[in-house]
Amino acid sequence: MRLSHLFTRTLREAPRDSEGRNYELLVRAGFIRQLAAGVYSFLPLGNRVLRKIADLLRSELERAGGQEVMLPILQPRELWEQPPLNGGLSRAEAYGAELFSLQDRKGRDLVLGATHEEVITLLASEFITSYRDLPQRPFQVHIRFRDQRRPRGGLLRTREFVMLDLYTFDADPESMDESYRVVREACQAALERCGLRFLLVDADSGAIGGKDSQEFFVPIEAGEDDALICDQCGYAANREKAEFVRDPVGTDEALEALEEVYTPGVKTIAELAEFLHVPEERTLKCVCYTAGGRSVIAVLRGDLELNEVKLTNVLTRAKLDVSDLHLATPEELARSGIVAGFTSPLDKDDSILIVADHSITQGRNFVAGANRIDYHVTHVNYPRDFRVAILDDIASAYDGASCARCGGSLHMVRGCEVGHIFKLGTRYSDVFHATFLAADGTSRPLLMGCYGIGVSRILAALVEQRSDEKGLVWPLRVAPYHVALVGFDMDKETTRTAAERLYADLQAEGVETLFDDRIESPGVKLNDADLIGVPLRVVVSKRSLKNGGVELKWRHEKEGKIIALDEAARTIRDLVQKRLHETES
Incomplete structure (x- = not known):
């Protein structure tokens, strides 16, 4: 290709609206141009890199038994509104405002495909009728749409993006596990061939649903995710999922009597610890939410950070509608009798759902709010002084925390997810009646897996990992030209x-x-x-x-x-x- 004929041009200076290194370099080098927030045109150079990344993925997945299809972007909304058979949110509710919605000229409700689990399951129900038809591993490389609240980071978080997704269909758990292994290894091989440095970490299943879930996590400073890696056993998990040990604090102390203390203007944990000359781990933190019209108080030790993803999963398992989960407004707090800045789990009736982290059992004689302005209570103990409806893991792991698997030390790594894989089980085959005739003559639901790899995000991650002060440094395998x-x-x-x-x-x-x-x-x-x-x-x-x-x-x-x-x-x-x-x- 002659550069004089190329449908692009380079820029000497960084664009004024720079959104990070990958955006700046890809725009300057003539690979992309932004049309709107989170929406990009891929110019000839950028499109060549995209195609090469996608072709590497294709070759590995076809070697693993994959068959390429192309599924429709426009999908009837009713598919997304089917609730799981065991209850809980429909996919439309789980995605909420991120799901692009529209109507055709006849008023029929449609969505732009964020993923294709529903569509592929319907096809599987038509074409897979017997155990002899299994396993099946269809995949596609296509554009996806998600109405991100804040598109940012160049191509790292966009509203329109290129993605590969593969779906597996199997007859039994052992076969599903084998498909998961085969496809996971194929994805790993493709990412390695792209020249990407990545980690495989345990992850939350999110709106996709399912059982086991892992992410391909790329360490980059520009990422918006954190992973925790154990320095001894190699355990690795996204911060939304990571398990850790809560170090005990004063668990050998005798329980002391409650005592109310005057704390004028002290509302935060840091202010409370300084005012009373106690460490933050001797306090209780309360975060107030509203979900499904009900007040929820999340309680954890003051030195820990609440993990909203873990909280959402706990509430979902409790059959609470979390589609509108949000921090309680002043009006909602007032209706529930909650005093902002001075609340605690003490003296709360059953109308308020109290969800507590395991850390409240790893200490004694905590300081908590007194439920009235300018006062706190010392020597608060669970379960003596307050009730908890749900006791679970709702805290975020942190750098230096103890590994729950081996006791080693967890270290935090900043980065982004470029791929996510799931064992879905019968989550979708149950809803859409996708069954097959087993060898023993019985009808059984298909067991599914889902494997998504962000093609355009890989491109951005490569720029973040491999560029230098002069510009882009492409691995030979995916370079636009050699x-x-x-x-x-x-x-x-x-x-x-x-x-x-x-x-x-x-x-x-x-x-x-x-x-x-x-x-x-x-x-x-x-x-x-x-x-x-x-x-x-x-x-x-x-x-x-x-x-x-x-x-x-x-x-x-x-x-x-x-x-x-x-x-x-x-x-x-x-x-x-x-x-x-x-x-x-």
Whole structure:
């Protein structure tokens, strides 16, 4: 491809509306342009990278028995409104405002596909009738839509994105587990071939539902997620899921009598600890919510942070409608008799659901609110002084916490999820009556798995992980082109003829080449080559020709080398093929 004909252009300066490193570099290098918040056009360079990432995923998943399909973006809303057979939220309720909704000209309610579990299950119910038809592993690479509240981070969180999702259908739990292993390993192999550094961590199932769930987690500073990694046993989990040990505090103390103390203007845990000269772990923190029209007080030790995802899961298991879960408003607090800043689980009637973290059992003689302004109560103990409806894990693990598996130390890593895999079981086959005839003649529901990989997010994560001060640094396997052919002095016949000849030879050898044939200064051309990030740069100049040929330099190298012009195309082809082989190995 000639750079002079390319449907894009590079920028010298970062865009004013920069949303982070991947956005800045991809815009400057001419890979993407933003149309609206969270909505992007992929230009030829960006689209080539997307296609290469998707093709790597395709090749690994087809090797694992996958079959590619294409499912409709427009879906009847009624599919999303089917509730699970065991109760709980429908998918439309679970997604809430993130689900793009619309109507056709006849007033029928539709949604733009955020995922395709419902659609693929309906197809499976039609085509899978016997155990002889199993296993099945259809997948697709398609655009998804989610109305994010705050699209941000460039391509890391968008409202329209490219995603691969694969669905497995199996006859029994053992077969489902085997499909999970096979597809997980295929996804891992594809991500490794993309050149991405990632971790496989335990994760929350979220709105997809299901049993076991893991994420492909990419460590990057620009990420908005945290993972906890044990330094001894290797346990790894997203912060929304991570288990940890609550260190005991004063559990050998005798229970003391309640005592009310005057604490004027003291509303936060930090202020309370300072005012009473006690550590924060000797206090109780209360966070007030409303869900399904009911008041909920979440109680945990003051040194810990409430994990809203864990709380949501606990409330869901308790059959509470969490579609409108939110921090209680002043009006809702007043209706429930809750005093903001001074509330506690003491003296609450059954109309208020109290959910407490296990940490309240790992201490004694806590300080808690007195349920009246400017007062707290000391020596509060559970279960002597207050009731709890649900005792569960609702606290976030933290850096340095003790691992629940081995007692080692958990360390927090910042990053983002680029893929999420689930064992769904019969969550969707039950709803849509997707059954098969087993070997013993009985009718059974299909067992499902779901595997989603964010193609456009992989692209962004690679930029975050592998760029430098000069620009993009693409792994050879997913680079838009393998070779950047840079011709200096293109208005001079000698260099122009040599560069054009080499370009023709490289094309004949099947080498993916981006030819900078513009009449620009050498500095502009070299800067653009580094900014675009093509792995191998080949310079044809008056000086290189005088020195015996053309100059080769890999993107990460400081110095280049001269090779003969007559042998250049074959040498470059061999270098690229060798490097591709090495990366595969």
